[in-house]
Amino acid sequence: MSEILVKDKDIVIPGQLLATGMDYLPASGTLRDSDKIVSSIIGIASLNGRLIKIIPLTGPYVPRRDDVVIGKVVDIGFSGWRVDIGWAYQANLSIRDATQEFVEKGSDLTQYYNYGDYIMTRITNVAGSKIIDLGMRGPGLRKLTEGRLIKIIPSKVPRVIGKQGSMITMIKENTNSRILVGQNGFVWISGVNPEDETRAIEAIKMIDQESQTDGLTESIEKFLKGEKK
């Protein structure tokens, strides 16, 4: 006898029983304990047919292949750069993946990316937690200059972007800002003037904190339009 014990969009906590019986399948954020399905994180239950998934409300960023992330150059070696992407270990960006140009042996790598530079980059390979390779090939991957950087909870990134980018487009249009969101929760904002930048940051922080509430898009829209003169 299978039974589901949570409703869609319920907030669950670790160890909470989600379903009994073998008719349901555990997806991400859940685990199976004999014939029971249990949540393993704090999040929102999402039921899709027989599949039970938990959308996390908190948690660290774990690097995945093909994620586009924002990172900070923290070290320069013989053959590339070491980049902090908000994970326990630094990622590696080699010369070959960083630029199309021919870089002569022993040349000064700081002319491409210097210490402290922020870059929009793609994870090309993940082999264990200490070997993470980055690449700069792809649209929009570049060094980030003149902007502000904030950090949000990585699991909220899909909400900040919205369906087909609806949320981020709305913020961009209403604040006249360029915004880039990395999957690791780093958000880069560059506006025409500081006031607009600040408003964009406030809107993103609102999404970060209230992502689980209903009518989020409306309240963000109201916020963006309300203060705009």
Added chain:
Amino acid sequence: MTLTKRSDGRKFDELRPMEAKVGVIKRANGSAMFKIGNTQAIAAVYGPRELYPGHLQNPEKGLLRCNYNMIAFSGAGDRVKPGPSRRSREISMVTENALNSIVDLNQYSNAVVDVFIELVNTDAGTRCAGICAAAMALADAGIPMRDMICAVSVGKVEDKIVVDLNYDEDSAEKGVDFPVAITARTGKVTLLQMDGLLKKDEIKDLLRAAKKAAEQINKVQVKAIREKYEK
């Protein structure tokens, strides 16, 4: 001699008043406060982060590292002294073991999840309050967990079985202190220590009492977590 009344007027199976809050430390990845009577623990979770010394790194799974500390001003000078001690090393270790069986660190290979438990005010039952706070902080940090966990110290004072001992009872002559950590859903015991002597039947009674008390503590924990996330 028989115990007719507890020093603070509680019933024998009554817990001290509890209070819990999640997200008390802004800069930590996860944090929580748990207060039971005059014992107050604050736990902060950092990580997964880079693990040093390097020989502790495990490519198969992450490491959980706990640090238990009674802050120098948290209690009377005969018991609480500043700095690490044999006692705090031991309690850090048993806390680590109690929590290790519920956290799932398989996806954090080579990394470490640090749990710092600081006791702000102490009146017995500190390792239990620490575990209660640490469990909430780990959940708040988004570390995958198989279950929630809470801990309570039960014991024997004179001939009576009592729940949640205070310092007077804990230090009473021939008093037995019996801290137990119990998982919320499965009811498994992950910490069990005994300071004193007990008969076999008494141990069974104590475990039963601990299980009952744990249910109440778990409710407080769940409520605190929900308070932060259900807005």
